[in-house]
Amino acid sequence: MKDEVATPEERSAGLKGMGCSRKRVEDVRFTQGRGNYVDDIKLDGMLFGDFVRSPYAHARVVSINTEEAMKVPGVIAVLTAADLEPLGLHWMPTLAGDKQMVLADGKVLFQGQEVAYVIAKDRYAAADGVEAVEVEYDELPVLTDPFEALKSDVVLREDLEGQTEGAHGPRKHHNHIFTWEQGDKDATEAVLAGADVVAEEMVYYHRTHPCPLETCGCVASMDKVTGKLTLHGTFQAPHAIRTVVSLISGIAEHNIRVISPDIGGGFGNKVGAYAGYVCSVVASIVTGKPVKWVENRMDNLMSTAFARDYWMQGKIAATKEGKITGLWCHTTADHGGFDACADPTKFPAGFMNICTGSYDIPTAYLAVDGVYTNKAPGGVAYRCSFRVTEAAYFIERMIEVLAIKLNMDAAELRRINFIRKDQFPYQSALGWEYDSGDYHTAWDKALAAVGYDDLRREQAQRLEDFKAGKTRKLMGIGLTHFTEIVGAGPVKNCDILGLGMFDSCEIRIHPTGSAIARLGTISQGQGHATTFAQILASEIGISADDITIEEGDTDTAPYGLGTYGSRSTPVAGAATAMAGRKIRAKAQMIAAYLLEVHDDDVEFDVDRFVVKGAPDRFKTMKEIAFASYNQAIPGLEPGLEAVSYYDPPNMTYPFGAYICVMDLDVDTGEHEIRKFYALDDCGTRINPMIIEGQVHGGATEGYAIAMGQEIAYDDMGNHKTATLMDFFLPTSWETPTYETDFTITPSPHHPIGAKGVGESPNVGSVPAFSNAVHDAFRPFGLTQSHMPHDHWRVWRIARDLGLHG
Numbered sequence: 145m146k147d148e149v150a151t152p153e154e155r156s157a158g159l160k161g162m163g164c165s166r167k168r169v170e171d172v173r174f175t176q177g178r179g180n181y182v183d184d185i186k187l188d189g190m191l192f193g194d195f196v197r198s199p200y201a202h203a204r205v206v207s208i209n210t211e212e213a214m215k216v217p218g219v220i221a222v223l224t225a226a227d228l229e230p231l232g233l234h235w236m237p238t239l240a241g242d243k244q245m246v247l248a249d250g251k252v253l254f255q256g257q258e259v260a261y262v263i264a265k266d267r268y269a270a271a272d273g274v275e276a277v278e279v280e281y282d283e284l285p286v287l288t289d290p291f292e293a294l295k296s297d298v299v300l301r302e303d304l305e306g307q308t309e310g311a312h313g314p315r316k317h318h319n320h321i322f323t324w325e326q327g328d329k330d331a332t333e334a335v336l337a338g339a340d341v342v343a344e345e346m347v348y349y350h351r352t353h354p355c356p357l358e359t360c361g362c363v364a365s366m367d368k369v370t371g372k373l374t375l376h377g378t379f380q381a382p383h384a385i386r387t388v389v390s391l392i393s394g395i396a397e398h399n400i401r402v403i404s405p406d407i408g409g410g411f412g413n414k415v416g417a418y419a420g421y422v423c424s425v426v427a428s429i430v431t432g433k434p435v436k437w438v439e440n441r442m443d444n445l446m447s448t449a450f451a452r453d454y455w456m457q458g459k460i461a462a463t464k465e466g467k468i469t470g471l472w473c474h475t476t477a478d479h480g481g482f483d484a485c486a487d488p489t490k491f492p493a494g495f496m497n498i499c500t501g502s503y504d505i506p507t508a509y510l511a512v513d514g515v516y517t518n519k520a521p522g523g524v525a526y527r528c529s530f531r532v533t534e535a536a537y538f539i540e541r542m543i544e545v546l547a548i549k550l551n552m553d554a555a556e557l558r559r560i561n562f563i564r565k566d567q568f569p570y571q572s573a574l575g576w577e578y579d580s581g582d583y584h585t586a587w588d589k590a591l592a593a594v595g596y597d598d599l600r601r602e603q604a605q606r607l608e609d610f611k612a613g614k615t616r617k618l619m620g621i622g623l624t625h626f627t628e629i630v631g632a633g634p635v636k637n638c639d640i641l642g643l644g645m646f647d648s649c650e651i652r653i654h655p656t657g658s659a660i661a662r663l664g665t666i667s668q669g670q671g672h673a674t675t676f677a678q679i680l681a682s683e684i685g686i687s688a689d690d691i692t693i694e695e696g697d698t699d700t701a702p703y704g705l706g707t708y709g710s711r712s713t714p715v716a717g718a719a720t721a722m723a724g725r726k727i728r729a730k731a732q733m734i735a736a737y738l739l740e741v742h743d744d745d746v747e748f749d750v751d752r753f754v755v756k757g758a759p760d761r762f763k764t765m766k767e768i769a770f771a772s773y774n775q776a777i778p779g780l781e782p783g784l785e786a787v788s789y790y791d792p793p794n795m796t797y798p799f800g801a802y803i804c805v806m807d808l809d810v811d812t813g814e815h816e817i818r819k820f821y822a823l824d825d826c827g828t829r830i831n832p833m834i835i836e837g838q839v840h841g842g843a844t845e846g847y848a849i850a851m852g853q854e855i856a857y858d859d860m861g862n863h864k865t866a867t868l869m870d871f872f873l874p875t876s877w878e879t880p881t882y883e884t885d886f887t888i889t890p891s892p893h894h895p896i897g898a899k900g901v902g903e904s905p906n907v908g909s910v911p912a913f914s915n916a917v918h919d920a921f922r923p924f925g926l927t928q929s930h931m932p933h934d935h936w937r938v939w940r941i942a943r944d945l946g947l948h949g
């Protein structure tokens with residue numbers, strides 16, 4: 145009855161639909177310790193598997209002796225490549241068209257590589273078994289520098305020797321993987337040759353690691369009676385894993401059930417296929433028991449998907465007035481021992497060709513050379529949108545370097561080169577069609593919000609004080625305007641191992657008017673159970689509180705390509721809206737039938753269909769749901785269900801303006817982040833609170849990357865940062881305070897106008913932090929210094945510039 149008197153606004157608020165900062169429904173269980181992660185899964189008779197890993201970065205494996213290990217109480221079996229070879233499982237295909245050893249086959253190519261797999265009654269016995277395996281190695285020369293690797297006689301991948309053609313075209317050298325070229329080389333070189341001004345710089349985006357709180361793991365359980373394999377795991381793409389497992393194991397796909405339970409952070413680390421999955425499946429088949437494998441922190445940091453490691457040589461040309469005329473980039477990409485990047489098949493360097501950024505650059509050329517070294521494989525991870533992080537860092541550094549060369553203000557240089565609002569949809573010189581944007585509005589809002597002119601005046605005063613000996617602290621203002629490309633993707637140009645990158649949603653409305661929706665994506669902390677229900681609430685007029693969102697079980701969810709590349713909102717979010725619209729269309733027919741009017745004579749009003757011009761004649765969605773199970777239209781199927789498989793016509797192009805204000809102590813190298821302002825435009829905003837959380841999390845990861853985090857190796861290929869003592873993870877103590885803001889430029893092709901946002905803050909914040917460091921030293925002649933800008937490196941910049949007196 146209350147319903148009858150509620151205003152449309154009240155009814156709308158009750159739905160908790162789009163635009164509402166609905167509290168996360170997931171947090172009820174997470175905050176009570178009731179999450180269900182892979183390591184919480186305990187099956188009857190479950191065994192535990194663990195790896196013997198290589199202490200060397202490059203060595204021949206002379207022999208493996210498992211006799212002593214087999215004597216350890218509780219050890220059941222030890223697998224080596226020799227055991228996997230008859231099954232054809234000692235190597236596995238990578239997502240990048242390469243192949244990777246599951247267990248060391250004759251040699252090892254990075255420190256921490258999997259050599260043998262010990263299966264035992266529990267984790268402790270497995271660890272003792274690992275200790276007892278005797279491996280004899282013969283050390284080989286180590287290559288950790290990709291430039292050296294391309295010149296060296298040392299052959300890393302002997303399995304590919306003599307193979308001059310790789311998955312992505314010709315290989316120029318035995319340690320070379322591919323060359324990927326985009327844009328117009330000749331035209332760009334001509335522009336550079338004739339330009340008023342050319343700025344040139346080597347921009348290095350160092351190797352780092354997403355380091356999710358929960359490491360990677362799985363539980364494989366082969367039921368020999370039913371012939372069914374159930375695989376629980378930390379998978380960001382459960383359906384793709386099911387298909388891959390079927391293809392490489394030969395088990396029929398309907399006999400495989402993949403389940404991603406709660407995931408404690410993915411950040412791209414959990415996209416690829418790991419040796420642990422293959423060995424656990426084999427171990428379960430061999431022993432007939434469930435087998436669990438869960439990495440420890442060192443395993444995770446040493447062997448699973450790293451991020452970045454791109455050496456980007458850049459040249460940018462402009463007129464005297466600062467109008468950019470051309471961009472040239474040659475990237476040397478360090479892929480480690482195997483090319484296991486998780487990119488769409490046709491993009492061996494991901495979407496690095498978005499490196500023209502937010503700027504109207506008429507001519508551009510990009511070449512990327514992939515190189516093998518003695519480091520861990522991986523490459524696309526860490527809120528990267530498939531290398532957009534590298535692209536954004538590159539262009540945002542090149543803009544700063546150009547500003548120095550032109551002796552111009554970097555904010556103004558950006559402004560005069562932005563793609564204008566009226567140029568969208570915009571065709572970039574490197575082949576993308578940007579769907580929508582309004583960069584000038586966002587930029588002006590950001591500069592005004594931080595008081596840019598006042599900041600520059602303060603900075604000038606600080607510089608004078610510094611020169612006068614009144615302070616030892618410099619001030620830097622780090623500017624960034626980034627353009628993202630998310631929502632892979634149109635099936636016509638995006639696939640993974642031949643699987644087109646669509647996504648899906650299936651909705652069932654129950655008779656009493658509540659619902660369940662299942663999606664092909666999988667949340668790892670992004671709050672999908674909260675936000676996808678909001679999209680549906682607005683589309684079908686059922687409160688988000690009455691809609692269950694389920695993901696991650698391949699036996700129940702429709703096929704989808706998973707969650708990474710901020711694709712859930714652009715692709716599965718669109719599928720959700722489309723499936724919702726199918727429900728609404730059928731509901732409209734039922735309502736009209738019940739109200740005895742023509743379909744066109746009813747209209748949707750928040751949570752009901754109303755007879756046009758007769759507001760008191762209506763049927764609520766709850767009433768329609770019940771009717772659909774009984775007296776629906778004769779001849780029409782009962783029930784209210786729909787499914788949508790959505791192939792987006794284009795990707796979405798979120799953008800943002802980030803500004804960081806930083807003080808740097810030249811004597812200690814310490815920094816203080818005084819202000820961090822982040823304006824994001826992700827089109828229509830589904831849940832502002834969740835967006836803000838995404839920005840805080842991503843910016844904190846960006847802070848870590850820019851200011852201290854790295855995966856470092858010594859010359860012998862020893863991993864120097866394999867524990868959290870050495871690998872910087874910011875705590876609340878170091879984490880800066882963020883000021884978030886937004887503009888809204890909807891995507892014209894997305895059914896609800898939404899663009900992705902999860903990766904934006906990492907893409908935008910890293911150049912903002914790094915540019916602040918560079919900006920502080922600009923008056924003293926610094927043009928480029930490599931990240932991470934930890935205290936020691938900042939101190940060293942000051943020393944090299946002669947600031948220590």
Ligand code: MCN
Nearest residue numbers: 410411527669675708709710711712713830831900901902
């Ligand atoms: N959202 C919104 N309005 C928009 C866009 C997004 O309210 N216009 C909400 C979405 O509904 C969703 C969240 O923001 O709840 C992120 O959406 P989206 O940008 O579509 O990204 P995905 O859901 O596809 O998440 C992937 C992205 C990636 S690739 C990495 S890496 C990353 C990230 O999300 N990993 C994360 N954020 C993470 N956050 C957590 N907590 N844990 C991770 O592992």
Ligand code: CUM
Nearest residue numbers: 412527528708709
């Ligand atoms: Cu590239 S990290 Mo996210 O796409 O899972």
